[in-house]
Amino acid sequence: MARPKIALIGAGMIGGTLAHMAAMKELGDIVLFDIAEGMPEGKALDIAESGPSEGFDANLKGTQSYADIAGADVCIVTAGVPRKPGMSRDDLLGINLKVMKSVGEGIKEHAPDAFVICITNPLDAMVWALQQFSGLPANKVCGMAGVLDSARFRHFLAEEFGVSMKDVTAFVLGGHGDTMVPLARYSTVGGIPLPDLVEMGWTTQDKLDAIIQRTRDGGAEIVGLLKTGSAYYAPATSAIEMAVAYLKDQKRVLPCAAYVEDALGLKGLYVGVPTVIGANGVEKVIDIKMNKDEQAMFDKSVDAVKGLVKACKEIDNTLA
Numbered sequence: 001m002a003r004p005k006i007a008l009i010g011a012g013m014i015g016g017t018l019a020h021m022a023a024m025k026e027l028g029d030i031v032l033f034d035i036a037e038g039m040p041e042g043k044a045l046d047i048a049e050s051g052p053s054e055g056f057d058a059n060l061k062g063t064q065s066y067a068d069i070a071g072a073d074v075c076i077v078t079a080g081v082p083r084k085p086g087m088s089r090d091d092l093l094g095i096n097l098k099v100m101k102s103v104g105e106g107i108k109e110h111a112p113d114a115f116v117i118c119i120t121n122p123l124d125a126m127v128w129a130l131q132q133f134s135g136l137p138a139n140k141v142c143g144m145a146g147v148l149d150s151a152r153f154r155h156f157l158a159e160e161f162g163v164s165m166k167d168v169t170a171f172v173l174g175g176h177g178d179t180m181v182p183l184a185r186y187s188t189v190g191g192i193p194l195p196d197l198v199e200m201g202w203t204t205q206d207k208l209d210a211i212i213q214r215t216r217d218g219g220a221e222i223v224g225l226l227k228t229g230s231a232y233y234a235p236a237t238s239a240i241e242m243a244v245a246y247l248k249d250q251k252r253v254l255p256c257a258a259y260v261e262d263a264l265g266l267k268g269l270y271v272g273v274p275t276v277i278g279a280n281g282v283e284k285v286i287d288i289k290m291n292k293d294e295q296a297m298f299d300k301s302v303d304a305v306k307g308l309v310k311a312c313k314e315i316d317n318t319l320a
């Protein structure tokens with residue numbers, strides 16, 4: 001059986017990290033596409049040359065031609081520009097929307113059967129636009145954000161409680177922006193929900209609130225430290241987790257920016273929701289119940305995403 005083909009559209013910081021991880025995990029043969037000449041070829045060769053020491057079998061190719069992504073099983077899209085200090089994700093909208101148009105058309109022509117994971121910001125609006133431009137079925141186009149935001153939340157909680165992050169589950173919903181919704185009630189340590197842990201004296205409500213805020217600001221914290229771009233190790237790892245769920249039909253329950261047809265009080269919008277990911281892409285959106293406060297936070301986040309989608313439509317009137 002032929003190896004799966006993984007196309008990485010955008011070979012920058014996240015794209016290069018994705019290629020390295022996909023090779024180390026032997027997920028398949030890898031194509032790195034970028035408009036920058038030489039850079040994807042250089043990264044592909046460099047990673048291929050790590051193969052003999054690491055012992056992986058994977059072919060790597062760098063390219064500026066969409067023809068090389070032909071027949072890809074998975075496309076992970078990071079093409080565009082990242083944030084610099086002082087910028088919000090929304091500041092990237094105009095420039096990255098144009099990038100999504102060319103990427104969407106490239107995928108439509110050469111890899112229409114792929115499972116597409118978008119990472120480019122502002123995430124929820126870009127994944128919506130990418131689905132529109134590519135014309136792929138909505139269940140095959142989704143965005144990576146919830147896995148990363150939840151991983152950040154889990155990391156901070158594991159540090160606070162002094163326990164393994166393996167035993168911490170966490171849940172972040174809504175748009176990938178300042179209004180994202182970390183849900184304490186659905187986040188647990190060894191199955192014990194966070195509000196119970198506050199009652200048990202493991203932490204205080206104030207400390208938990210500070211962790212929730214740090215999670216919301218998690219991207220900006222890294223941008224502030226790096227100064228030249230945004231996070232790439234954890235974003236790449238999160239997208240690989242989603243790609244593996246698809247390639248291995250794992251039926252993982254993962255939060256991602258998925259098209260919500262009719263759930264969580266929403267109709268017809270891409271936003272961060274709990275999903276099941278397997279061989280059919282996003283196989284299910286999990287219609288969880290929220291209390292009044294949670295619903296209010298979620299609604300605020302949804303409004304922010306709707307505002308960005310409206311801005312996309314104003315910039316490009318071919319978007320419906």
Ligand code: A3D
Binds near residue numbers: 034092099123145
């Ligand atoms: P960077 O290292 O700049 O890589 C982006 C690459 O895209 C560059 O190599 C560009 O040459 C390339 N590119 C630009 N235009 C095109 C085009 N039309 N076609 C193909 N390639 C193109 O950025 P990065 O890898 O650090 O980040 C990539 C994106 O991910 C940015 O938009 C970030 O804001 C976003 N990001 C999202 C998250 C989420 O959690 C959703 C986290 C971190 C970064």
